[in-house]
Structures are given as structure tokens and as C-alpha cells.
Amino acid sequence: MxxxxxxxxxxxxxxxxxxxxxxxxxxxxxxxxxxxxxxxxxxxxxxxxxxxxxxxxxxxxxxxxxxxxxxxxxxxxxxxxxxxxxxxxxxxxxxxxxxxxxxxxxxxxxxxxxxxxxxxxxxxxxxxxxxxxxxxxxxxxxxxxxxxxxxxxxxxxxxxxxxxxxxxxxxxxxxxxxxxxxxxxxxxxxxxxxxxxxxxxxxxxxxxxxxVARRNAIADKVTHVVHPVDRERKKELLAHLIKQHRWSQVLVFTRTKHGANKLAEFLTANGIQSLAIHGNKSQSARTLALAKFKTGSLQVLVATDIAARGIDISELPHVVNYELPNVAEDYVHRIGRTGRAGAEGDAVSLVCIDELKLLTGIEKLVKREIPSQVIAGFEPDPRIKAEPIKNGRGGEPRGAIPSRNKPKNQTTKKPAVKKPVVAGFARPTTNRAPAPRRAGGRGH
Missing domain, CATH: 3.40.50.300 (P-loop containing nucleotide triphosphate hydrolases)
Known part of the structure; x- marks a missing residue:
């Protein structure tokens, strides 16, 4: 019609x-x-x-x-x-x-x-x-x-x-x-x-x-991957991925405004033109950064969840979760920036040992296991232990069950580390069938 x-x-x-x-x-x-x-x-x-x-x-x-x-x-x-x-x-x-x-x-x-x-x-x-x-x-x-x-x-x-x-x-x-x-x-x-x-x-x-789509559905043509990495080496791994794959337009999510600033500064210092947008930036700075990113003159835009709301870029190829969100539903919002209107896209998550239960919560929400790939030279150190997340929306600790409906008095434990293939990142194998594919529509 x-x-x-x-x-x-x-x-x-x-x-x-x-x-x-x-x-x-x-x-x-x-x-x-x-x-x-x-x-x-x-x-x-x-x-x-x-x-x-x-x-x-x-x-x-x-x-x-x-x-x-x-x-x-x-x-x-x-x-x-x-x-x-x-x-x-x-x-x-x-x-x-x-x-x-x-x-x-x-x-x-x-x-x-x-x-x-x-x-x-x-x-x-x-x-x-x-x-x-x-x-x-x-x-x-x-x-x-x-x-x-x-x-x-x-x-x-x-x-x-x-x-x-x-x-x-x-x-x-x-x-x-x-x-x-x-x-x-x-x-x-x-x-x-x-x-x-x-x-x-x-x-x-x-x-x-x-x-029009099942709740918390994710686009069919988006490729999801998790790269296990130590928390202190995430910046280096991100720069490595951008340069190795020659990514030209990358939207990167952090949990905090301070983290967004630090990451953008690090990437720029390493030859990758980057800017951060978040609530503490002036409206003129946010508008300018977004305009540069949309036209392709800015390679990387680092954003918090709230600031990224409303970013509408057709055929955005790459979204990176530099840090997993505390609330599982935010993963759907974040990666919804790519794979729009039936286009293909990549959703990459850099996950440290602190974030394993957050990853489990995301997989439960989207009803699929996200493939994991260790990048050579960035293998996680098995001696590093999980630490609580002190910052981020909702104030939930690392390893907390990512749900808005969690009782206030519920306590959480650090994620148990099973006998690893790569230390801290092994997860039980599942025989789940992949989610059914559905045709995407053109977004206006």
C-alpha cells in the first residue's frame, strides 16, 4: 500500500x-x-x-x-x-x-x-x-x-x-x-x-x-558479539578494533559522563577523532558533535544512554557497548541505533569479569546467547577478581540482576567464576535455537 x-x-x-x-x-x-x-x-x-x-x-x-x-x-x-x-x-x-x-x-x-x-x-x-x-x-x-x-x-x-x-x-x-x-x-x-x-x-x-515487534526485540540483521577483556584494557582494545577494522562511524556507550569524556580524550590522543555527548555538555556542543557525526566528519561519538536518545542516523554501521548497561532493556535501546530499516550493523560489547551477570541478564531479555570472541593480545587475566560497579544509572553494583523491579532489600553476590575456557568468561553451552528472523521496515 x-x-x-x-x-x-x-x-x-x-x-x-x-x-x-x-x-x-x-x-x-x-x-x-x-x-x-x-x-x-x-x-x-x-x-x-x-x-x-x-x-x-x-x-x-x-x-x-x-x-x-x-x-x-x-x-x-x-x-x-x-x-x-x-x-x-x-x-x-x-x-x-x-x-x-x-x-x-x-x-x-x-x-x-x-x-x-x-x-x-x-x-x-x-x-x-x-x-x-x-x-x-x-x-x-x-x-x-x-x-x-x-x-x-x-x-x-x-x-x-x-x-x-x-x-x-x-x-x-x-x-x-x-x-x-x-x-x-x-x-x-x-x-x-x-x-x-x-x-x-x-x-x-x-x-x-x-x-509491531515482540517486546524487547532486536533487529535481525545486527551481528552481536562479546569481546572478553580486562576492565583496564578496554580503551586499548576499542582503539585496536577501530583501527584494525577501519571503522569510520562508531557510536560508543559508556555508563557515566566522566567515563565518556575520558574515553573520547584517549581515542583522540591515539589518532581517532572522537567527541563525547552527555547531560553536562552545553546544547550547542551536543548539537555540533551530533552534526559532525551524522555527516561522517567525526569518526567516534561517545555517549551516555540519556544523551544518545534521539540519535537517528540511517545505516549507522557500528555500536559499541564500552560498558554494559545496568538495566538490561537499555541494551536493546543502545543497539537499536544500528540495523535500522533492515540495514546490517554490528553490536560489539567489551565485557570484563565484573559484568558477567549483567551479560546474563541481557541474554535472558533478548532470548539468545551472544557469541563471545577473545581478541589475540587482549586475553583476560585469570588472576583479576570481580569488583562492584560504583557508578551508573540505578546505582546497582556490578553483578546485580539488571531489573527495575528488583526488591530494594535484595542482596547480590559477586558472579561465580566457573572453570574457564578463557578465565572468567566461560558460560554453559546451550542448545537454544536462534531467534526467528523477521523482515525489517524502513525507518523514517
């Missing part, structure tokens, strides 16, 4: 065609008609599935419907609010709104922190139909009485799971209290945790439920 089959306006179809898109992805096939129908929506969609177009296209169509009359006098109100967890994602979504709505008489605005608030205040004095915002800066404007949300017709919570992870639930509740009770609500989440279900129950009214 084509996009014109949805009944979208000619102006929107023209803009979509100019972007080179002809066939809707699975989530777009389900989400666009549901949003056009005007009801609430609960959508489970991984990153790279085309979900942004899945809600922006029907929103643009609904707001441009000339049969719906707005106020006869005064400045036109903000009619659609799209809440996102990070600045980068806000920029990506608002860019999509502008691109798809370029032939419509609708206006959009991005509202994020990390930049001067005064230009935003000035922008709000003119027409804004669609507002894409992060919760914190939106509430800053509310406190200064610079905007009204009293006539919002459509609310989108994009990547709601990440917003809850980042502690935005109280901000979201404050924002919801400012909105009219009669509105359309669209909630998109990569995972459906108990917290997401609770939020959905309180927010949505008889929602249409769509889920």
Missing part, C-alpha cells in the same frame, strides 16, 4: 514523496489510521521503526482540516503537544514536523533546555500550532506564564519509557493537569513495563493497542 491510501492530504503526500518514502512501515500502517480516527493510542515500537512519521503525519492532517474552525479572534492556540525525554529527540521530531508539514499552513516550535529561554518566549508570541518540548523547559515556561496549554487537542508522549527512567513522572503529571480533559492521547514506548502500564491506565481512554 502507499501513503495516499490513508486519505492524507495532497500537501502531506507531496512532502512524504519528496523525502523518498513510498511504502509505510508496519507501525505506520497501524498507527496512522488509528490517529486519524481520533481515539487514544498505546503503541509499542522500537527505535528505527518509523514511529515518528506514524504520529506526525496524521496529526498534521487533523490540524490542517479546514472543516474544523478555530477561535474567531486572538492568537491561535497551541493545538498539539509532543513531549519527548531529550533535547536531541525533540530536535529530530520537530524537524520531521517541519519536513512533512512544509506545504501546510501550520507552524511548529521546539522547546528545550540548555539554551536561552528568551528567544523561546519571543517565538511564543507568534503562532505555534505544534509544540515539541522536553518536560523541564515546558514547566519553566508555565511558571513564567509564557504559554497556555488550555486548548491542546492532541498530546503525544514519545519514548514514554525513557521519560519514566529519567524521573519525569512528576513533571508529566503536572503537565497533564494543565491540559483540557477532552483531548486525544498518544503514548509510544519501546518497552511495556509495569510503570508504563500504570501510566497508560491513568492517561488513556479505551486506547487502540498496537505492537
Amino acid at each position: 502507499s501513503f495516499s491510501a490513508f486519505g492524507l492530504s495532497d500537501e502531506i503526500i507531496r512532502a512524504v514523496t519528496e523525502r523518498g518514502y513510498t511504502v509505510p512501515t508496519p507501525i505506520q500502517k497501524q498507527a496512522i489510521p488509528a490517529v486519524l480516527a481520533g481515539g487514544d493510542l498505546l503503541a509499542g515500537a522500537q527505535t528505527g521503526t518509523g514511529k515518528t512519521a506514524g504520529f506526525t503525519l496524521p496529526i498534521l492532517h487533523r490540524l490542517s482540516d479546514r472543516s474544523i474552525k478555530g477561535p474567531s479572534s486572538g492568537r491561535p492556540p497551541i493545538r498539539a503537544l509532543i513531549l519527548v525525554p531529550t533535547r536531541e529527540l525533540a530536535a529530530q521530531v520537530e524537524e520531521s514536523v517541519r519536513d512533512y508539514g512544509k506545504y501546510l499552513k501550520l507552524s511548529s516550535m521546539i522547546m528545550i533546555g540548555g539554551v536561552n529561554i528568551n528567544p523561546q518566549i519571543a517565538r511564543l508570541k507568534s503562532r505555534v500550532d505544534i509544540l515539541v518540548a522536553t518536560p523541564g523547559r515546558l514547566l519553566d515556561h508555565v511558571q513564567q506564564n509564557t504559554l497556555s496549554l488550555s486548548q491542546i487537542e492532541i498530546l503525544v508522549l514519545d519514548e514514554a519509557d525513557r521519560m519514566l527512567d529519567m524521573g519525569f513522572i512528576r513533571d508529566i503529571k503536572k503537565i497533564l493537569a494543565l491540559l483540557p480533559k477532552q483531548r486525544q492521547n498518544l503514548l509510544f514506548s519501546a518497552t511495556f513495563s509495569n510503570e508504563i502500564q500504570t501510566l497508560a491506565d491513568s492517561l488513556l481512554n479505551k486506547p487502540v493497542l498496537i505492537e
Whole structure:
């Protein structure tokens, strides 16, 4: 089927065609008609599935419907609010709104922190139909009485799971209290945790439920590999892999902001152009680093989980977990940056003895064992013992069970080291069949 089959306006179809898109992805096939129908929506969609177009296209169509009359006098109100967890994602979504709505008489605005608030205040004095915002800066404007949300017709919570992870639930509740009770609500989440279900129950009214891939699914064309290595030699191994394989565009994940800075400095000092992005970087620095990485002029981008949210690069070939995430679901988010739209990609994890149980938790979540390959010259030292992880989101120690639902009083033990093939990294062999392959869709 084509996009014109949805009944979208000619102006929107023209803009979509100019972007080179002809066939809707699975989530777009389900989400666009549901949003056009005007009801609430609960959508489970991984990153790279085309979900942004899945809600922006029907929103643009609904707001441009000339049969719906707005106020006869005064400045036109903000009619659609799209809440996102990070600045980068806000920029990506608002860019999509502008691109798809370029032939419509609708206006959009991005509202994020990390930049001067005064230009935003000035922008709000003119027409804004669609507002894409992060919760914190939106509430800053509310406190200064610079905007009204009293006539919002459509609310989108994009990547709601990440917003809850980042502690935005109280901000979201404050924002919801400012909105009219009669509105359309669209909630998109990569995972459906108990917290997401609770939020959905309180927010949505008889929602249409769509889920285009099994929960915590990973792209079929991504090659996963674990390289066992001592914690102190990870930097050297990463530099070795990048140079040996001549990787030209690599997204690397660390747990902490400090770790991201140190790693980027080390790689640059070793002739590999690298920059770090995280919450402590200025918005201009983050925007510049991301722009360089997207154009290919920057070889390595080192990022924390939160800062990487919203990075949308088609055909990104390599993602490296320099450190495994404490929360298993974050592995899915991280490697979702590669293998998008059915393209091939590599997901490489550098794993030290401290992280064995984190690896087990990830394998349990994705329902597959990740192949392990020791790199010659970087064999782990069998004399090194596991140590607790002191930093990282959630504050869980190394070896902790990577689950958000773990009881607070649960204690964890250091991972037991079985008789190794390579010390500290042997795992029991399994006869599990590989996960079934499924066709990927083109991400917008």
C-alpha cells in the first residue's frame, strides 16, 4: 500500500514523496489510521521503526482540516503537544514536523533546555500550532506564564519509557493537569513495563493497542558479539578494533559522563577523532558533535544512554557497548541505533569479569546467547577478581540482576567464576535455537 491510501492530504503526500518514502512501515500502517480516527493510542515500537512519521503525519492532517474552525479572534492556540525525554529527540521530531508539514499552513516550535529561554518566549508570541518540548523547559515556561496549554487537542508522549527512567513522572503529571480533559492521547514506548502500564491506565481512554515487534526485540540483521577483556584494557582494545577494522562511524556507550569524556580524550590522543555527548555538555556542543557525526566528519561519538536518545542516523554501521548497561532493556535501546530499516550493523560489547551477570541478564531479555570472541593480545587475566560497579544509572553494583523491579532489600553476590575456557568468561553451552528472523521496515 502507499501513503495516499490513508486519505492524507495532497500537501502531506507531496512532502512524504519528496523525502523518498513510498511504502509505510508496519507501525505506520497501524498507527496512522488509528490517529486519524481520533481515539487514544498505546503503541509499542522500537527505535528505527518509523514511529515518528506514524504520529506526525496524521496529526498534521487533523490540524490542517479546514472543516474544523478555530477561535474567531486572538492568537491561535497551541493545538498539539509532543513531549519527548531529550533535547536531541525533540530536535529530530520537530524537524520531521517541519519536513512533512512544509506545504501546510501550520507552524511548529521546539522547546528545550540548555539554551536561552528568551528567544523561546519571543517565538511564543507568534503562532505555534505544534509544540515539541522536553518536560523541564515546558514547566519553566508555565511558571513564567509564557504559554497556555488550555486548548491542546492532541498530546503525544514519545519514548514514554525513557521519560519514566529519567524521573519525569512528576513533571508529566503536572503537565497533564494543565491540559483540557477532552483531548486525544498518544503514548509510544519501546518497552511495556509495569510503570508504563500504570501510566497508560491513568492517561488513556479505551486506547487502540498496537505492537509491531515482540517486546524487547532486536533487529535481525545486527551481528552481536562479546569481546572478553580486562576492565583496564578496554580503551586499548576499542582503539585496536577501530583501527584494525577501519571503522569510520562508531557510536560508543559508556555508563557515566566522566567515563565518556575520558574515553573520547584517549581515542583522540591515539589518532581517532572522537567527541563525547552527555547531560553536562552545553546544547550547542551536543548539537555540533551530533552534526559532525551524522555527516561522517567525526569518526567516534561517545555517549551516555540519556544523551544518545534521539540519535537517528540511517545505516549507522557500528555500536559499541564500552560498558554494559545496568538495566538490561537499555541494551536493546543502545543497539537499536544500528540495523535500522533492515540495514546490517554490528553490536560489539567489551565485557570484563565484573559484568558477567549483567551479560546474563541481557541474554535472558533478548532470548539468545551472544557469541563471545577473545581478541589475540587482549586475553583476560585469570588472576583479576570481580569488583562492584560504583557508578551508573540505578546505582546497582556490578553483578546485580539488571531489573527495575528488583526488591530494594535484595542482596547480590559477586558472579561465580566457573572453570574457564578463557578465565572468567566461560558460560554453559546451550542448545537454544536462534531467534526467528523477521523482515525489517524502513525507518523514517
